[in-house]
Structures are given as C-alpha cells and as structure tokens.
Amino acid sequence: MIADGQAATGSVAAPIPAAFEPRIVGFLCNWCSYAGADKAGSAQVPYPPNVHIIRTMCTGRIDPQFILQAFENGADGVVVLACHPGDCHYKEQNYRAMQRHRMLLRVLEPFGVEAARCRFDFVSAAEGDKFARIMGEMADVLRRKGPRRAGAPADGLPTASVG
C-alpha cells in the first residue's frame, strides 16, 4: 500500500489499471493556497487521495522545471495554485507564476504532455471548497485521459540540472 508509486513508472505501454487513480502534484504557496488546503482539511471536505502538495513560500518560486520534474517522476497531472490577483503576499509574484505557466504550456505539448494535465488557478485562504473542487475536477479530467504514458517523449524533457 505504501509503494503505490511503483505502478506509474513502468514501461511505455503500461495498461490503464482497472481503478486508475491519477497522481496529482499540487504546487501551493504558503499564504493563500496552502492555507486554502488547510481550510479544506479543517472543514473535512474530502478530495482524491493521490494529491501531493509541495509548498513554496510563493508561487513565484515555482520554477517550471519543478513541474517538468513532477511529470518526469510519474505525476499524471500538476496543479499550481496561487493567491488571487491583487492578494499575493509578495505583491505581484502570482502574476510571474501565471506568466511562467503560459510559457510552460507552450513547451509541454510538443513534449507529449497535454495542456489539460497542467492547471493554474487561484485559491484564497478561505476557499477550502474551491481547493477540493479543483482537485476533484483535475482528478476527473485525468481519469478520463488515463495515466500519462511513462516513457513517452515527455521523459526526454530537458530537465536541465539545477542548483
């Protein structure tokens, strides 16, 4: 049960498991969207279990390469959640994240990752329901699409060494 990740890093033609539960990485900022996820928790609003949250202080910190790394490591989908426009704790860095996301979408498709697998949205600290809804919607989209085919061209993504 713990090693549930092993199925998704298999061969090129891995068949869709009978009960496919997509794996989603959520990149959240500390101030709004992470707090929104906390709100979903304190209100006990359930959402799909394979959502894995990575917290940064700000969505401005989210290097597009993190998203590529998530796909490379077997994520079926990625969700980036920022503060609403005008609400960024760091003033305007959510706009930077939004700009980067648009650029990234142009790169993802040619490498075999459909744009629908990568969603950008805004969640405030009060929007626990919205957080759970976005994760539910993303899981639905990904269930219909099936697993991202590991070994497909996307694994040749130019994830240059960083740091």
Place this chain on the structure above:
Amino acid sequence: MTGVYMCTCGTNISQRVSVDGVREAVERMPGTHCFRSGEFLCAESGAAWMADDIAKSGADRVVVAACSVRDHEETFRRVTAAAGRNPYLMQMVNIREHVAWVTEDQAQATAKAAAYVRAAMARVALHQELAREEIDASADAVVIGAGPAGLKAALGLAEAGRTVTLVERSPVIGGLPVLYEEIAPNLECGPCLLEPMLADVLHGPFSERLELLTMSEVTGVVGSYGNFTVTIRQAPRYVSPTLCMGCGECVAPCPVSVPGTFPGGLGGRKAIDFAFQGGLPNVPSIDPAACVRLSEGQACEACVTACPVEGAIVFDDVAQTHERRVGAILVATGASLYDCSHMPGLGHGRVPGVLTSLEFERMASSNGPTGATIVDGFGRAPARVGIVHCVGSLDPNHREYCSGVCCQNAFKYNQIVAHKLPGTEVVHLYKGICVPGKEEFRLYEQARKSETTTMVPFADISEVRVESRADGRPTLSLATTGGARSWDCDLVILCPAVVPSEGTKRVAALLELATDRHGFIEELHGRVDSARSKVRGVYAAGMCQAPMDIQKSVNQAMAATGYILSGLVSGRTITVEPVTAEVDAARCSACRTCLSVCPYSAITFDATADAASVNRVLCEGCGTCVAACPSAAIEGHHFTNAQIAAEIAEVLR
C-alpha cells in the same frame, strides 16, 4: 540520523492514518532513521519529551508529521533548537489537514501520509544549517516633508527619545493646510490648528532631539532598514536663522518684485521675503535668481541697510550637505493638484476670475495676497460664484479615482462665500458628491439647504466650459444631451484632482519605492499596512500615499511612528530571517533579470563584482528571483532547487 516524529493529535490523525503503516514506510527508507509517535507533540509535555528524545537518540535531522506548518512550524523549530539542533534541520509535514481530515479510506490515508513523510526525509537530508542574524540598527529617523503628517511623526518620534531629522523643501513648515484660513469640516483656522505642532517642532520640550532642515532635499540614500545613510542638500537661505529676529524690515526696501512661487501663490514677492506672512520659521529668504546682487553682481545692499541686526543677511551663504545615519525613513512629501491646463475648456489661466481650489484658499486667507477679501478677476466683490467639483477626478481620461477631499472643500468655499458675502449665489457643478464621515456632512447639508445655492450634476467634465463674456468675466456653461444651461459668474473655483507632488515623485524614484499607476507611493498592503512602503524601513504617510484628509494623514503618520518605535529600539538589534535568496557571483551572468522581478528593491547590481547581490535585510524570501534566474545563480535558502526536487521525486516514488 533522521528522527521521524509522528503526532497522532489525539485520534485526529491516527483514526485515519496508521502509525504502524507510516513506521513501516520510514523503516524501508535508506539511511539511518528512527521513528517515534506521540499523542500531542505540540503540547508542553509533548514538546519537552520530543526535545529530550531528539537529544538522546542522536538524530541530527528531524521530520515532524503532524498538523499544518502554519500552526506549528515555529513550535517544532523551537523544539529542535531546544534539543541542540539547528532549527532549520527540521521539516514538517501536514498529515492532519492535508491527509487525515480529507481522506476517508484508511489505507489511502496511510499511503499518502507515508509518501509525505518519505518526501520530507529526502528533503531534510539536504537541509542546510541556517541562522537568524542579529544586526545593529539605528533607532533614529529621517522624516521627509513637514506637512501635518511629517510634523506629527517627527514629534512622536522625538517624544519617544529618538533623534529625528525633519527635511522640508520649502522655507516654511506646515504643508498645505497652513496656507488655509479655514479647515474643513469645522472651519477651524489652519495656522491655529497647526500652531501647537509647529511651535513644538521649533522650540517644544523635545525640539532638542528634532533637527529641522528647511529649504532642504534628500539627494541620496544608501543602506537599508536599520542602517540608512541619508544625504541631504540644504540650499542657502542667505539669512541667518539664528540672528534674524523676523521683523521683516528688509522686505520693503528690496527693489526687486517677482511673481509668487509658493503653492497657490497669487500676487508676488520681493527678492528677499517671507514665503507668506506668519510662516514659520519666521525668517525670510533671498531668491538668488531674483536678487540683483546675487544674480547680476550689482552692489545693492538695500536689505542689509534696513536690517537692524548685523550679520543677519549673509550674501556668501552656500549650500550645505548633511549626512545622517538612521534606521528608518518616513516619506510625507504630500500631493499637489492636477494641472488644469489638461482641461483648457475650463478657462484657468485664460479667463479672469477662474481660480484653482488652492488659489481660492490663499485668497480666503488673511495672510494671503488679498488679505482674505474675495474678489473677482477685476478686484470687485462677486455676485455669483461657480464651483466645479471633480475636475479630473472620477474621470478615466484624467484621474480615475475620487480625490475624496475636494467636495468638503467645495462646500467649505460655499460657507466662506456665504459668510463673507451674504446673498452671493453659488453654483456647484459636480460629477459625484463625496462627504463621508461624522462631521463632514454638515457643510454639505448647509449648502443643500441654502436658498442661494444651486447644485447641478454633469456626466463628463467635457460638458463644462468657462468662457469670458463681453465684460471679461467668466460664464460657466453646461451642455448635456438634455440641453444647455449657463450661469454668468464673477468667480469660478475649480477643484482639481489630488495628484502626487513633484517631491513625492522625486523621493519615490530616489528611494526606489514602488508607485501605483497614479504615481502615489504604493503601500505594503492597502487595508492593513498602508503606512509601510514595499521597502522595509521606509514608511509613507499622508497624501504621498493616497488622497486623504488631515485626520487620516496624521493618523497614518502615527501608525508609521508606531512601526518605527516598535521595530527599532535603541540598543536592540534587528533580526534578519535566513530564508532569503543569495546570489553566487561566480555563476551570475549579469543579465539583471532578478532586479526586475523583486518587488522589494532587495536586489542591486554590483558593478565591481559584475553580479547581482541580494540585500538580506530587505529580501522577504519569496524566491521569485531564484526561479527567474536563467543561470541558476541564485539560491533560495531553505527552498533550494535540490531540496524541492528531492521532495518531488520522493513523494511520487
């Protein structure tokens, strides 16, 4: 060794997440580790047990699987520190809000919690020891601008024992309201209202700690919060403020008259003159461009001959440069009025008897050019006065915002006219009426009930025109789709939008302060932090931040004073958080991308090193520059690329 501490939070976590399941996952991880669980690790007893256990177990890195980092990250950092470990070698994962409370199936919840714990173990292995740094800081301040906000703040700081340098560009203090005869909404006398503050600044009980530099401008600022060095240039006054006794004997004999230059200046001044009668400090100044001795080298000595004090007039006075080391800077540089030349149809400067609000304030002032006599463009008492509100305000073609103070001033003018010239008709043309507050409505009510007052709305300022009629006096007209109306007036007062002053623009540029799209100094947060700029240690108060009345200005000044007093205490250091960005100069390609994305002006370019450099006092640790750097030359401490990559890889393994 990594110590993993799982909190069951009573049964909040353990009812969904199996402690044994998480333990098994930890045990399957490579490297050495130990696993512990406890019931309430955040409680005093739990924290004490944990600190003791970390110390005894020999764990050098710690993972805490518990609740939200927003609740208890600081708690567990303290626990880690209490165990003798660097607090930043602890990573916390949230298996309560993000797992137990949102995952119904126990097996799925356990698997998810295990993945989070594994990811944290992989991440914490890459953590670096970090430390908060304490740096020495000055508790003193420079206040720029001696209007109501700057005066209030300077006095508050000096009263608290701080040394304050108050920098004022003009020869007198008091800002705009000191020029007003009466202040809305209660028609108090402007100089009287400000007099106690002016007197305290000049010779009050705390004035020995309060240095006033008039005719001065800040020309350079280096350093950051706690340690600014501010350079101030003081223009020569040519009159000694210590010797001059303010008798004014020098003014009348001066042979040179020039147009008035002071805000709202009607009439003129001599080459040596006071900014206005009663202005403080009560010392005249010489305009070197007007003075025939200073500008043309003529042998004129008219003022010296008239002056009863030897040496009070100093022709060889020179500009001085002052340097002050302070911890904080308060910008209170104020506002000015929207230039009416943008709306030539309103006749300002073209039609006699068309004044701006500030010009009318001076006309209504007993120390103004007409000695408080209200006259039209030909020196006669007006029979009808037009007042145009919203001149450039609430207007997408000019200034989109409501300036907020013009309506109460416009209704004040109505009262002044009614009081001085009973029976005079007053016509108000307005786009919107804005008089919020528990006192401000009175002036509006009086105008509304007045039989001699007419109020007419317009949809757009382009519908309003002011033209000279045959006798030269202004006719105010309104052309709407429903028809045209006009009023033969004698005096027309335009109430232009409040805009940032030139001084505000200059100081904002000098201090690299972000400004909003209207040019006002952008606040850190519009609701809860409007007295702080986006640069740490630089505060803003009054009209330089937004249009506002005197009440709000001085309140904001005291808010800024509070920030300075609580943030900087003499003899105490300031704490610099370690979660900041740092540039590796060797990898920096000098593209300066990072400078453009930092909202805090925390990054500068060091030409000597040919690399960007982050000021860690100013850095807030958002990490945007780290992600933006195309050379991967910036490290985001505690959120490094390697740490995040390890977390991603392990959570998905």
